[in-house]
Amino acid sequence: MYKKTRLENGVRIVTEExxxxxSVTIGFWxxxxxxxxxxxxxxxxxxxxxxxxxxxxxxxxRDIAEQIDAAGGQLNAFTSKEHTCYYxxxxxxxxxxxxxxxxxxxLNSTIMxxxxxxxxxxxxxxxxxxxxxxxxxxxxxFAEAVLHPHPLGQSVLGRAEIxxxxxxxxxxxxxxxxxxxxxxxVSVAGNVAHEEVVAEVRRHFEKLNGQGDRYTHIxxxxxxxxxxxxxxxxxxxxxxxxxxxxxxDPDRFALYVLDTALGGGMSSRLFQELREERGLVYSTYxxxxxxxxxxxxxxxxxxxxxxxxxxxxxxxxxxxEVARKGIGGEELRRAKEQIKGNLMLSxxxxxxxxxxxxxxxxxxxxxxxxxxxMARIDAVTHEDTMRVAARVLNGDTLSLTAIGPLPNGWKGxxx
Numbered sequence: 001m002y003k004k005t006r007l008e009n010g011v012r013i014v015t016e017e018x019x020x021x022x023s024v025t026i027g028f029w030x031x032x033x034x035x036x037x038x039x040x041x042x043x044x045x046x047x048x049x050x051x052x053x054x055x056x057x058x059x060x061x062r063d064i065a066e067q068i069d070a071a072g073g074q075l076n077a078f079t080s081k082e083h084t085c086y087y088x089x090x091x092x093x094x095x096x097x098x099x100x101x102x103x104x105x106x107l108n109s110t111i112m113x114x115x116x117x118x119x120x121x122x123x124x125x126x127x128x129x130x131x132x133x134x135x136x137x138x139x140x141x142f143a144e145a146v147l148h149p150h151p152l153g154q155s156v157l158g159r160a161e162i163x164x165x166x167x168x169x170x171x172x173x174x175x176x177x178x179x180x181x182x183x184x185x186v187s188v189a190g191n192v193a194h195e196e197v198v199a200e201v202r203r204h205f206e207k208l209n210g211q212g213d214r215y216t217h218i219x220x221x222x223x224x225x226x227x228x229x230x231x232x233x234x235x236x237x238x239x240x241x242x243x244x245x246x247x248x249d250p251d252r253f254a255l256y257v258l259d260t261a262l263g264g265g266m267s268s269r270l271f272q273e274l275r276e277e278r279g280l281v282y283s284t285y286x287x288x289x290x291x292x293x294x295x296x297x298x299x300x301x302x303x304x305x306x307x308x309x310x311x312x313x314x315x316x317x318x319x320x321e322v323a324r325k326g327i328g329g330e331e332l333r334r335a336k337e338q339i340k341g342n343l344m345l346s347x348x349x350x351x352x353x354x355x356x357x358x359x360x361x362x363x364x365x366x367x368x369x370x371x372x373x374m375a376r377i378d379a380v381t382h383e384d385t386m387r388v389a390a391r392v393l394n395g396d397t398l399s400l401t402a403i404g405p406l407p408n409g410w411k412g413x414x415x
Contacts, residue, residue: 001369002014002015002357002367003017003194007181007198007202007205007206008206009181009205010181010182010184011182011184011186011201011205012184012185012186013185013186013194013197013201014186014187014358014360014361015187015189015192015194015197016188016354016357017190017191017193017194018189018190018191018350021092021190021191021350022091023090023091023092023190023191023350024089024092024094024098024189024190024192024350025087025089025188025189025190025350025354026087026088026090026098026186026187026188026197026354027086027087027186027188027354028086028087028102028103028106028185029083029084029085029184029185029186029359030083030084030085030086030106030178030179030183030184031083031183031184031215031362031363032083032084032174032178032179032183033045033079033081033082033083033084033156034046034080034081034156035081035082035154036082036151036178036213037151037154039151039154040162040165041162041166041170041174042154042158042159042162043123043156043157043158043162043163043166044166044170044171045084045156045174046084046156046157046158047120047123047158047163047171048084048171049077049078049084049086050119050122050123051111051115051116051119051171052086052105052106053075053105055109055110055115056105056108056109057108057110058104058108059101059104061115064101064105067097067101068088068090068098071090071098072090072091072094073088073089073094073098074089075088075098075101075102076088079156080156081152081154081156081291082152082291082292083359083362085355085358086106087102087351088101088102089350092190092192095188095192095197096200099197099200100200103201104204106184107208111168111171111172113168116168116171120163120164120166123157123158123163124163124164127157127158127160127163130157134231134233134235134237134403135235135237135302137237137403138237138238138239138300138401138403139239139298141239141403142227142241143296144227145225145226145227145399146223146225146241146242146243146296146399147294147296148225150218150220150221150293150294151218152220152291152293176212177212177213179212180209180211180212181205181208181209182211184208185358185361186201186358187354187358188354189354189357190353190354218293219293220243220293220294222242222397223397223399224242224396224397224399225399225401226399226400226401226411227401227402228400228401228406228410229401229402229403230404230405230408231403231404233403233404233405234304235302235303235304235404236302236303236304236305236308236404236406237300237301237302237402237403237404238300238301238308238311238315238400238402239298239400240298240299240316240319240400241297241298241299241392241399242297242392242394243294243295243296243297243392243397244289244295244296244392245295245392246290246293246294246295247290247291247292247295247363247365248292248365249290251391252290253377253379253384254380254384254385255297255388255392256288257327257332257336257339257380257384257385258322258326258327258388259287259288259297260335260339261327261331261335262286262299262318262322262327263285263286263287263299264286264335265338267334267338268286269318270284270285270286270315271285273314273318274301274314274315278310278314280303280307280310280314281301281302281303281307281311283300283301284300284301285299285300286298286299286300287300288392292363297392297393299319305406308402308404308406308412309412309413312400312412312414316395316398316413316414319395319398320393320395322385322389323390323393323394323395325386326382326383326385326386326389327385328382332380332385336377336380339377340377340378343370343373343374344370347370395414400412
């Protein structure tokens with residue numbers, strides 16, 4: 001199902017051939033995110049992502065957009081804490097064109113000073129927009145509070161005063177250190193032939209060289225944190241949680257099940273208790289993020305200021321109960337089926353398939369087939385959920401972040 005090739009210079013290619021579709025999604029993955037940034041240049045990875053759409057030695061930004069649009073395709077990119085991905089979704093016959101455009105962006109972008117200054121302005125507006133969205137901002141505050149001083153705690157967007165100071169020389173230096181062959185993975189899913197993909201990628205990337213920075217593992221130290229940001233909003237936005245599990249941790253499958261049962265859908269404990277039974281929230285959910293060196297597990301709720309203490313008490317009560325008893329019986333079965341159903345539905349998208357195999361290869365994970373993934377989920381037991389709940393729902397290590405109209409000195413029950 002999956003085929004892999006490593007070019008002589010270290011660039012890796014992984015494909016999943018799906019002959020019954022007419023589309024292809026191709027992604028160029030670079031192992032460079034906010035985790036890899038010097039604190040004085042925090043946000044530079046995201047800035048580079050924007051700049052690579054602004055023209056190459058042979059194409060203007062308009063040329064890039066018009067070529068993709070003329071083929072009925074989609075071109076985009078995103079930056080995370082650990083990687084940056086540039087991707088295109090096109091009809092299978094346009095894959096060579098999409099590959100050539102993405103390669104041109106990565107290898108030949110001009111990064112002109114005039115474009116740099118304009119794009120800084122765009123990102124400064126993006127930061128302002130984020131600051132005006134407390135239901136999103138609170139998650140960044142939580143990650144920073146829990147993970148700092150580890151570089152995973154750095155924001156992907158960066159701060160305005162840092163973005164304004166980033167120079168073109170700093171951008172070129174960062175790319176020389178991180179946009180190197182051994183840090184690049186090309187993943188493709190759809191109606192493709194592996195050998196043809198390899199030939200196209202080799203044609204564009206065979207002359208790329210350079211070693212760049214070697215990856216250095218930085219241990220993460222769990223800690224308890226509390227961050228309260230007063231803000232005149234209609235709701236208080238809360239995140240409660242702490243350390244989760246790392247990307248390769250064998251407990252990750254049990255955490256998937258625990259997360260789903262606790263706050264992963266309309267039948268989850270938190271949704272039923274906070275919204276359906278008591279009417280205290282509109283939105284509540286739990287989630288986990290697994291990185292190479294650490295992980296976080298979090299519970300979000302948005303509620304009126306008058307209900308905030310009650311909501312926190314219920315969250316604590318649910319965490320204590322799950323940590324003490326785990327989940328079992330019908331709840332365990334329902335969570336497993338929900339995960340498997342979501343997995344199979346997501347795999348109807350070539351973009352999701354491309355993303356799954358690309359990230360697995362980038363971080364040297366075991367690339368499991370859908371059947372193997374479902375078997376791992378089915379193998380989770382009641383005892384597994386108790387063990388992982390004891391790890392991630394320990395009341396002595398849970399952290400709290402909150403944004404909203406809270407009174408001075410407010411601490412919240414349990415803190």
